[in-house]
Amino acid sequence: MINLEFVINTLSLGSLYALLAVGLVLVYGILKLVNFAYGEYLMVAGYAIYLSAIVGAPWWATLIIAVAASMLVSFLTEIAAFRPVRTKSMDALLVTSFAVSIFLQNVVLLAVSPRARAVPLPDFFSKTVVIGGAVLPLRNLLIIATTAVVLALLSFLMKKTVLGMAMRAAADKFTTTRLMGVPANFVISAAFLISGFLAGVAGIFWVGRSGSVDPLTGAAPLLIAFIATVMGGMNSPIGAVVGGFVYGLLFNILSITLPASMISYRDAFMFAIVVLFLLFRPEGIIRRGYTEERVG
């Protein structure tokens, strides 16, 4: 069954999951917060597409608006909700993220509708191409290409810019980073903006698969991002990327190997794998970098 179709499918699923996971891990790295409102940033992208279509925006503007909306909501939720409780307990932060998640769901529920809305995407999303006899949705190839570009940009940002250095330092030792003169709020805002960017890009492809958005659209991608980061490792974006691709691979392997009668248990199998990871390799596939001091 390992043919071109399987490879492309797995790569595209893995790409989408990698984007999801990296967005979650960037904020986790700095605040040590699993942001449960993260899925809602994707949902916001979906509604942005829905609303852009109503006003008749061209497709390229629609996509920009979708990503910008996710970034804006991510940025604003940090300032309005997370910042005031940041210096309080970890529990307060976690509870706040649940509250933000429910709040955003209710905003769209009341402002738009509890029911699903169609999100029209540009035609080329639903085209197929034939490569080497395999019929591939163009969308899958777009996900792979987009993810490659986004991850390359992110890697450049983290490695080559002072902002990236500051973010990596803050993920390691937050207070010491502030002692260097790096403003706490600045790195946190940057992390939420980038997280929102990744959620927006992933959100476009996510709602593009089902063609619709509803107030609970964010739940599944949050769960996937969370599982991928648990598998890959919570401590680095690289771990999240690896986790995303591993998740995509396992998911596709289960999809083709499980008998039809058991396919509905696919998620249960995924959870079982996560439990195994938590038991036998709680730090994830990619362990933390060189933070241990060498003796001498």
Next chain:
Amino acid sequence: MTTPMLKVDDIHASYGAVRALHGISLEVNEGEVVALLGINGAGKSTTLKSITGVLRPTSGSVTFLGEDITSRSPEKIVKRGISLVPEGREIFGALTVEENLRLGAFASYHRDRYKADLKEMFELFPILEERFHQPGGLLSGGEQQMLAIARALMAHPKLLMLDEPSLGLSPAITDDVFALITSLRERGLTILLVEQNAERALEVVDKAYLLANGLVEVSGTADDIKKKVDIASVYLGGEDAEGGEVQL
């Protein structure tokens, strides 16, 4: 009378319910090298945390160069000119030596002088040039201490504070650290030095404060302290300074 560069006035500080400082006052004049001595848990690091804004004092004030900086954020205070070499070095382990130094310069980065500053650090600490592209976490303890000091110096501090820079280092490297403090002193840098190794510290400082249980117990010039406190009888003895268990 000139006003002191740093004036800490009756600060109290606590960690939740644990009260750590019960009214610490101290002064550091420009160009002086001052030691903060005392056994483990006396409140030395807490005093430095209160000065750098990492911990907010519950009362009292910190004045630096005539400006009240009490409860300012750490990022603002380092920009005013106070740099800390933290206890345990706090190197960014996954970042290279180069990146650690670049972040050290964050508070007062100037493009034109950055290269020259790096060169100066390489002269002070040749090992850092050798290790420039290696992750900080792969350096030895002594090398990390050099990196922590260089990182603090990259900010061009007016006041350099060092929290137990010789902790856990071999005697040879401890000698290097003290030699460095002496040479920084000769360049006119103002230094506040926290040390367990009081005997060594008293050789390089102008004056000292001896803390115990969150209070200043004795203060005076280095010679005063040597006379007032029986160094041999207390923890102050050099070699077994790490125990820290002996009571004053």
